[in-house]
Each structure stands twice: as C-alpha cells, then as structure tokens.
Amino acid sequence: MKKIFLIILLITGFLLNALSQENNQKHRLEQLHQLFKTYTEEEVIRNAFFRIETADQSILIDTVVGKFADGEEVTLNTPYYTASIGKTFTATAITLLVDQGKLAFEDRVADHLGKVVTGLSVIDGVDYSKELTIHHLLSHTSGMADYFEDTPISGVNMMQKLITEPDHFWKPMELIDFTRQHFKARFQPGLGYHYSDTEYVLLGLIIEKVTKIPLHQFFEKYIINPLSMELTSMNLWSEPVKRPDFPLAEIYAGPIEISRYQSLSADWAGGAIRSSGRDLNDFIKAIFQGNLISESSLQKMQQWVPESKGTYYGYGLRKWVLNELNPSWPALTLIGHSGSTGAYMYFCPELDIYLSGTFNNTDYMQQHIMFLAEILIGISTNSK
Template identity: 50%
Template structure:
C-alpha cells in the first residue's frame, strides 16, 4: 500500500470512531447485536457510488465467530458471492516475507545476509548509487523486508527524466506482461535511490521483487510454485493463486472486479508488474487460514516470527516489520480501545489483519483504490464493537 495513510486520514478516522464511541454502542453487546451492526456497516460500504463489490470475513476461535459477508455485482449483472476470489494487492508482501522466514528456518539464508550473495551481477550492477557512492553490496535481506534499503518504488516514485512510472504504464499499455527483472531494470535506469541503506524508511515494491528473485534462487523453484507447495497445499488454501502465473488448487469462481475510480482493471495483463509485492489472488477464508497458522507459530518458528515483528515507524499510528504492518489504535487517537492490528493492507482496499488482544482475524476488500481509508475505518469500527463483547 502506498503513502495513503497520512495524518489527515487518521484524524478523519478518529472523528468517526469518536462518534461511534459516544453513540448508543457504549454498552456491552451480544454477538448477535455485533453481527447485525457489522452487517449494517458492510451494507453501508456497498451503497457507496464507487464500490461495486466487497468482501469481509471475521474469525475468532475463542469467541466462536466465523462470519462472512459479500455483495455487489459484476459489470454484466451477475451477483458477487463469497466464492469469488479477490485480488489481494500488497497483502502478498506478507506471503513473500513469510517465504523468506521459512528459508531462514531451513538455514538456507539469514535476514542479515547481503543480497549480493543470492542475486546475479546483472541485477546488482548499479542497483544503489547514492550521492556518488555505490551501496548496492551493503543492502541486506532485512533492509528489503522492512523497506529500509533506500531503493525507489518502480510503481509510484518519480522518474529522473519526468517520464511515466510503472503505475502509469499499467493503464497506457494494459496488454503488456511484465517480468520481474524488467521492473528492477526500470527502477535502476529510470529512478534514483532515496537514502543510504538502513538509515530511513520508504515503502517500495522494488524490494519485494528482489526478495522474490532471492526466494527463487535459494529454493530453485518459481515463486508461485513455492507459495503453492509451502502455503496453499499444506494450509488447504484451495482458492489462492498468483495472477497470470498459476491456477488455484480447486476450480475457482471468476475473479471479482477491481476498480480504480470508475475504471475496471481486473483484466489488465499489465497487473503482472505486481509480483512478489502483491500479485496474489485469494479468498477471505484462505487468508484467515494463513493468518491463523502464521500467528500460532505453525509456519515459522517462534523466534523467527518475533524477528518479523521488529517494528519501526511507518507513519502516524503505524509501524512496519518484515512484511507485516502494525496499527496501534491509541496512537491514532487516545480514546480508542487499547487494541492493535497486525497484518497488511493493499491499494485496492484489501486487508488481512489479526487483533491479538481480542483474538480476532479479519480479511477482505472493497476492491476500489479510491476507498482504501474506508476499509481501515471499517475494521476499526468493527473491532470497537467486538471489544464490547
């Protein structure tokens, strides 16, 4: 997810939640009441002009909650249901980071390894020149995972010559299929690094493409096969796959439509530019299965999972680990409950989060880039309710 979560969004969020807290929802509520109110919130999202379909799954083993909400229609009038998978966007970063963590547990690499140990000279050449110094060989895997390498973002950063970035090229050339090395070459030739590795934070998909290449090198298998063999098959994620690169284990319903404003973009082959940083398609149930298994320590070891949760500041009320984001409610606004969300969001309004304080998992999407902040507001409102149970 890009630089969407700025201070003004959290101010708007605080206003919304403050209104909720001082409304009739201040008393304790039954799960039936919370379900009804959540369904109302979800329906409100679907009524918005730019939201054509939406998904929300809420799961809590301790509270015995397993709720799924879906709605909307395809452009041809067919109804959208929970069986239709959705594009997860940057949620895919959590899968890529977990793949790296799994290789750490297998002692095939280390978080602090320099990336030149695993990447060819063709990728490393001129990768990171900053103020006349070549820092390419100082970049570590940890830098890539935590967005602290200083590398530019091929998607949204400005080019040195004022030409279009890859995000703009997605729409001007929708039929282009992007290979991972093409996006790296674009960042190297069209953009400049922002800072010396390890000295600052800058969210960039370029880093996660490099991580994908490292996974492929170390495991001797394509990234989409690695996901299938280590996540999708063992976790029974039957409806998850990499867009334009693989198929789901089971026959899967049509991909729900993605919107950028008024434009429906789910059929653009140029979405292939979003690879290890977010090319995953899944369902709410599959994502929650992955989350629960990860946070219960069944995918990677406990100390490895703890390493993934070494937080650094990202923006107001938010921190970033290794492919994981943490949202701290009380840092957003002091009167909010003492809750946190750990997981990831995507530019399409997608989300995959776990709230450890009340043992609640949430996943879904609004499938609309114009409504990203609304997806986060929706999650916070729901958790405020669940905290009353």
C-alpha cells in the same frame, strides 16, 4: 417438592441467561453486518468481501456484496485481488527459508543476486548495493526507489503504466531494470524507511535463486497446499486448487476496471496474490499460531520500524496502533497487511480476532482502516 422447585428455578434461570447471551450475540453480529453494508453503499464500491472470526468461532461472519459488470453476483467462491498483502506471502517464504537454514536475514543481497542489484542504491555517486541485506529489503529500509508510486527521473511510474499499457506482461527482471533506469535511491541502506515494491521483487528473485523453482510454485508447495487454501493462487502465474465461480472479482482504479489487465503482472512478489477471506484468515492464523514459521522467526518479523503516525512495519507485516491513530480509540492493535485496492488481512491480538476482505477499488485504500477500527471498537465495547 421444594428441592424440585429450586432445580426448576435454576434451570429456568440458566435457560433465560443463555437465551439473553444468544440474543446479545445475534445483535452484535447484526451490527457488524450493518457496518459492512454502510461502507459498501458508496457509489465507487462495485463489490466487497468481509470475513471476521475469533479463534473460538464465537464470532464468525463471511459475507460478500456486489455484482460483476455483466450482472452476475459475486460469491464467497469468487477470488479477489489482494494487492500488497502478497508481501506477507513473500516475507513468509523468506522466513521459511531462514527456518530451513537456507538463508539468513542478514545475508547480503549481492551474495545471492550478484550484479542484479548494481545501480539500485546509488547516493551522491556512490553505489551502496553491496551493503544491501535481506533485512533491508523485508523492512523497507534499503532506501531503494518504489517503481510503482515514486516520481521517476524521466517518463512515468508503474502506476501510470499499468493503466496506459494494459497488455504488457512484466517480467521480474524488467521491473528491476525499469527501477534502475528511471528512479533514484532515497538514502543509504539502513538510514531510513521508504516503502518500495522494488525490494520485494528482489526478494522473489532470491527465493527462486535459492530454491531453483518459480516463486508461485514455492508458494503452492510451502504455503497454499499445506494450508488447504483452495481459492488462492498467484494472479497471471498460476491457478487455484478449487475452480472458482469466476476468474477474479472485478478491480477498479477509480472508475476504470482493471482486473483483466496483463500489466497487473508488475505486482509479482510485491502483491500478485488472489485469494478469499477464509484463505487469508487461515494464512495469518497459521503465522501467529506457529503452524508455518518458528516463534523466533515470528518475533523477527515483528521488529517494528516507524512508518507513519500510529503505523509500523516489520517483515512483510504492518502494525496499526489504534489509540495512536486516534486518542479516543481503544488501545488495540492490528497486525497484518493492506493492499492498494482496499484489501486487508489483519490479526487483533488483544481480542484474538482475524479480519480479511476488500473493497476492490483503489479510491478506498484509506477507508479500510477506519472500517476495521469501527469493527473492533464495536466488539470491544459490547464485550465489556
């Protein structure tokens, strides 16, 4: 009888402990949901997406808020624009070609594209374009101008043209010519850091030259289809495998809705991907779990160059170090990429957590890192 009583006590204690853990987990998930809701209550946010998951799925949230202008609800099957997260796709594509022996990171760009690069790297009357390497392009150390946000010699930059010429469909070579005609290089290759979409257009052209297929088809063949990324495609260039509920969640540049603009074609290899939280998390998982590229190539993609306080750039990957951004924050890192629309796709190696989503407004470009920091702080605090 005494033995049976002890067994009952043990079972009861086990069940109470399991129930306590379940309640704690439920409370943690509710807190994460509430934090997301708080960030989406701002008037500028018309729709927002958030997915977070641990490798063991002990934490899993996939949620969305908002409506289209016509009143229809956005859903988890509504693809959203990822903006510069597309750079991670392009850098991964280049890395796949390196792993296949078709490219090397130190290849000279001119050896692949010839005169296409002429005039893009002129400093004090000297053209350094023949010194440009794929490494320079991937790491934003080429010194070339950014046609999107730099101040042009004449006229306006692409960020302004995107709004004023919404019906213009930009082809890749047009973007290179636009840079060559209206912008000056910042420094000689390898002598600094300057974020530039021009570099990633050149990388896209290299991929097409080497593989002899369009960039969007390379993405489909080697990234999207192998990872079953059903809602992912290249905006204005291809369609996803799975028919989405709506073509694309509405994007806002401040108060202006731009999701149907043909001028978004100016992103191309630098950021034209539309996707979902699930697809993006699967993508970055595949990168870091060795299911896409080799371990040695992943290490090369993480050759960090200082970008700004607490921020570093590799090959299509950005790293945030939280306690460098704010000394009161924990020593956690986020590795992935952000987009100008408030989009994000990151991996936190210390917590083995993957986070993707967007706030779909260019006015929220900076707030996403504060949101992610608060999410990770909450999780790390509760796990102690």
